[in-house]
Amino acid sequence: MSEPVLAAESVSVERGGMTLLEDVSLSVSAGDRLLVRGPSGAGKTTLFTMLGLLDEPEAGQVLVAGTDATALSERERARLRRETLGFVFQDFQLVPDLTARENAVLPQTHGGERDEAWVDDLLSTLGVADRGDHYPATLSGGEKQRVAIARALANRPDVILADEPTGQLDPETTEQVASLLLDVQASIGTALVTISHDPALDPYFDRTETLRDGRIVE
Numbered sequence: 001m002s003e004p005v006l007a008a009e010s011v012s013v014e015r016g017g018m019t020l021l022e023d024v025s026l027s028v029s030a031g032d033r034l035l036v037r038g039p040s041g042a043g044k045t046t047l048f049t050m051l052g053l054l055d056e057p058e059a060g061q062v063l064v065a066g067t068d069a070t071a072l073s074e075r076e077r078a079r080l081r082r083e084t085l086g087f088v089f090q091d092f093q094l095v096p097d098l099t100a101r102e103n104a105v106l107p108q109t110h111g112g113e114r115d116e117a118w119v120d121d122l123l124s125t126l127g128v129a130d131r132g133d134h135y136p137a138t139l140s141g142g143e144k145q146r147v148a149i150a151r152a153l154a155n156r157p158d159v160i161l162a163d164e165p166t167g168q169l170d171p172e173t174t175e176q177v178a179s180l181l182l183d184v185q186a187s188i189g190t191a192l193v194t195i196s197h198d199p200a201l202d203p204y205f206d207r208t209e210t211l212r213d214g215r216i217v218e
């Protein structure tokens with residue numbers, strides 16, 4: 001297997017006297033598709049937060065292309081996050097007063113390399129180029145998520161992290177959005193880690209890990 005682009009090594013997280021993650025290890029390499037499943041309360045969002053360098057574990061390491069993110073300052077970690085990770089959220093998290101295209105370009109305006117032609121290509125591949133001048137409030141859920149996927153890829157990240165990306169979509173739109181996400185991920189060769197309890201996503205992934213009570217189980 002090639003060098004992991006993102007890895008959790010023996011990660012444990014405690015909050016408010018509770019253990020939310022215990023000794024969790026997983027890794028992905030370029031082009032991998034990993035689905036992390038688990039029932040409500042299993043710790044999926046907590047794991048997403050750790051892999052996304054949005055919070056720090058009490059024990060263990062999170063390695064991004066071999067760099068131990070837990071050893072970095074907050075500022076260095078934010079930079080590593082911007083340069084290497086792209087995020088897709090269940091509730092889209094588009095900025096309401098920016099157009100679809102402005103939302104998708106956003107990561108490039110925050111320290112990324114300016115390459116708007118790449119963002120236009122993404123919007124086109126994702127079938128929302130003609131929605132570029134629309135504001136999020138006028139887009140359907142599936143369109144919003146396709147714009148959010150373009151935004152996640154704007155900086156050509158090594159890893160896309162998606163938290164319940166189809167959680168607000170109907171079954172037909174789920175299928176469309178999942179297929180597009182996987183197509184664009186495969187064409188770029190970025191790794192994809194998706195956290196979800198939606199069984200409809202199972203067929204799209206070549207690896208699945210299950211979290212239960214904060215631990216990876218067989």
Ligand SMILES: Nc1ncnc2c1ncn2[C@@H]1O[C@H](COP(=O)(O)OP(=O)(O)OP(=O)(O)O)[C@@H](O)[C@H]1O
Nearest residue numbers: 015016018020038039040041042043044045046047
């Ligand atoms: N800051 C915190 N302090 C104390 N407990 C927390 C904190 N954050 C989350 N929890 C608890 O930790 C457990 C795991 O939460 P998490 O949100 O990671 O689960 P999840 O698998 O994403 O669940 P869901 O599918 O319902 O979103 C839950 O029991 C939750 O109530």
